[in-house]
Amino acid sequence: MNPKNVRIEPPDLSHYEENRSKFPLDELAKYAGKHVAFTPDGTRILASADTWEELDVLLDAAGIPLSQAVHEYVEPPDEIWIF
């Protein structure tokens, strides 16, 4: 339960993909290597941090329910994935 002991339902993500796809790549590049929290409508970054745990602390401190933020990791531009 959240601090107020009230269950918060999953956010409405129906517009997330549409709006998030329009988020400018050059703006996103400023967050390279960071974990970021987007609004559920995908229009805005609420907070950013070096780790996912630190991001959660920032959201908590700002009074933003963790369930109402969309987490993404913004990769540094010079990394590739090989698994």
Next chain:
Amino acid sequence: MSLVFPYRLKSVNQPILTLGGRWSRPRPLIIVSIIGASSTRVTLGLLDTGADDTVFPQHLAAPLGIDLSNAPIGYMRTANLGRAPVRYAQVRLRITDGVEQRDWPVWVGFTPVPLNQPLLGFAGFLQFFTATFHGDYEKVELTVNSLYPGT
């Protein structure tokens, strides 16, 4: 009906030789909600055909209302971090492409390995879908199959 997710584009700082000189890399990353007993988290996850299980970072468990202290345990091997424990718990996963929504109960793993995003692997995720990776259109199409246990 299928859910269709465009690949996410990652910008790079130099032209990509192996992709004809383009300046972005397409990735099959999709938004997934993990729903526990007391809360929900929403995150970008990697559709990973090379992952046996669906795995989330362990720090998400407690806020979701999941107690991992007596959870079944297994081990995963990662490319860069070696062998690491995975504790399993039942949750619900939810995905939507803005048109269609799918929501199903599932066992997923939680690991202390610092994953940058969850791995949406075979057990718990890809086993329930026919996944078509359209390399030409840079999108992935997920269609539920006969194993799909949700709504």
